[in-house]
Amino acid sequence: xxxxxxxxxxxxxxxxxxxxxxxxxxxxxxxxxxxxxxxxxxxxxxxxxxxxxxxxxxxxxxxxxxxxxxxxxxxxxxxxxxxxxxxxxxxxxxxxxxxxxxxxxxxxxxxxxxxxxxxxxxxxxxxxxxxxxxxxxxxxxxxxxxxxxxxxxxxxxxxxxxxxxxxxxxxxxxxxxxxxxxxxxxxxxxxxxxxxxxxxxxxxxxxxxxxxxxxxxxxxxxxxxxxxxxxxxxxxxxxxxxxxxxxxxxxxxxxxxxxxxxxxxxxxxxxxxxxxxxxxxxxxxxxxxxxxxxxxxxxxxxxxxxxxxx
Numbered sequence: 001x002x003x004x005x006x007x008x009x010x011x012x013x014x015x016x017x018x019x020x021x022x023x024x025x026x027x028x029x030x031x032x033x034x035x036x037x038x039x040x041x042x043x044x045x046x047x048x049x050x051x052x053x054x055x056x057x058x059x060x061x062x063x064x065x066x067x068x069x070x071x072x073x074x075x076x077x078x079x080x081x082x083x084x085x086x087x088x089x090x091x092x093x094x095x096x097x098x099x100x101x102x103x104x105x106x107x108x109x110x111x112x113x114x115x116x117x118x119x120x121x122x123x124x125x126x127x128x129x130x131x132x133x134x135x136x137x138x139x140x141x142x143x144x145x146x147x148x149x150x151x152x153x154x155x156x157x158x159x160x161x162x163x164x165x166x167x168x169x170x171x172x173x174x175x176x177x178x179x180x181x182x183x184x185x186x187x188x189x190x191x192x193x194x195x196x197x198x199x200x201x202x203x204x205x206x207x208x209x210x211x212x213x214x215x216x217x218x219x220x221x222x223x224x225x226x227x228x229x230x231x232x233x234x235x236x237x238x239x240x241x242x243x244x245x246x247x248x249x250x251x252x253x254x255x256x257x258x259x260x261x262x263x264x265x266x267x268x269x270x271x272x273x274x275x276x277x278x279x280x281x282x283x284x285x286x287x288x289x290x291x292x293x294x295x296x297x298x299x300x301x302x303x304x305x306x307x308x309x310x
Contacts, residue, residue, distance in 0.1 A: 042130050045277040050123050056156040058275050062233070063157030066272045067164040070111050070231040074168045079106060082229050083270035084262075085220040086241025094241060094262055095217075099228035110227035111165050112220070114234035115176035115186065117276040119158050119195050124151035126278065136279075145182035154193040155274065162195050171227060173203045175219050175239070180208035217242045235276035240266075248281045251289040 042051070049055050073080050080099055087095030099107050113119050125144040129136075162172050172195075178186050183200040190196040190204075198204040205219040212218040216238060223229060237244035237258060244258060257263060267273065 038131065043278075046126055046130055049117070049276060049278050050121060050126060055275065059155050060157035062272055062274050063155070063161035065268060066111070066231055066233055067161040069268070069270070069272075070109075070165055070170055071168045073230045074109050074170055080109065080228055080230050082224065083232055084241070084266060085112075085224055085229060085232070086217045086243060087221050087224065094243075095220075097221075097224040107226060107228040108171055109169065110171040110173050110223065110229050111231040111233070112173045112175050112223060112229050113232070114236070114239040114274075115174050115178060115190070117155070117235045117278070118233055118239070118274045119155055119162075119174065120152040120189055120193055121155055122148070122152055124148055142179065142182065145178050146185035149185060149188035150192045152189050152193060154195055159194045170230070171203065173205070173223055173227065173229075174198055175205045175216055175223065177207045177214045177216075180206045182206070214238070215242045231270055231272065233272040233274060235274045236280045238281065240271050245281050248284050249289075251285040252292055 082096050082099050084094040084096045087097060089095075090097045101107055116122055122144065125141065125148065128134075128140070134140075165172055174186075174190065176186065180200075183204070183206060186206070187196065187198050187200065187204065190198045200206070201209060205223065207214055210218040210222070220229075232240055234240060237254070244254065244263075247254065258267075
């Protein structure tokens with residue numbers, strides 16, 4: 001998960017603060033009753049991710065694919081290969097470390113997951129974002145990280161998928177950009193959602209566990225020292241390799257990078273993306289950046305001179 005400014009429905013007037021005329025509550029100014037804030041339209045992206053049956057179906061589908069793939073790899077009998085993990089210097093070009101330790105022993109199998117909008121849905125925090133119309137506030141997000149346990153439900157399909165992985169002997173490891181100061185709150189949230197247990201710096205890695213900030217390659221390298229990672233899932237490209245988020249403003253180049261060659265072969269084949277239209281590194285791009293010249297079209301304007309169609 002990478003948290004950027006949220007797409008919200010705009011500022012929402014909270015009832016009980018002032019009348020529409022600006023007069024304090026309790027004066028004689030008469031106004032029409034205020035519309036309850038919660039009855040305002042939620043942003044379309046939030047409607048889809050947190051409210052729609054389509055989002056639930058897509059999540060369940062993805063988690064079934066994750067479990068099917070990883071369990072099949074674990075049951076194959078042959079020595080497995082790690083998925084590429086964005087680590088430079090390893091065989092494979094995009095970082096597929098060895099599944100055998102220096103003493104020749106096979107490392108235990110693991111699957112690595114982002115947390116927010118991959119395993120947990122931050123519905124409580126997003127409710128406040130939609131209600132208040134505010135942009136992302138790090139202090140408020142910190143409160144949510146520490147105290148959201150029991151309010152954040154699991155992503156549909158995650159509980160069953162994670163149970164299947166553990167039953168197959170695959171260690172589940174969480175690699176999230178939640179802060180180290182929220183370790184206890186994150187462990188509690190995972191437990192409450194039915195996808196725990198998690199142990200900080202063993203099966204839970206957080207921003208601040210190394211000096212790389214929000215970049216995850218360092219944490220992935222640490223996980224690869226002790227485990228053979230056969231599957232990874234997240235809602236952002238940085239959950240798979242930092243190189244994919246090196247230039248978030250290079251819209252078409254970033255898209256082409258993951259849609260061709262070595263990276264393209266990984267989707268559904270060790271790497272699994274969980275849809276998140278609410279926030280993320282994708283929140284970049286002008287109209288001209290999103291639509292390259294060869295894809296642009298305009299309708300003809302009646303019998304107007306050709307110069308007007310240019």
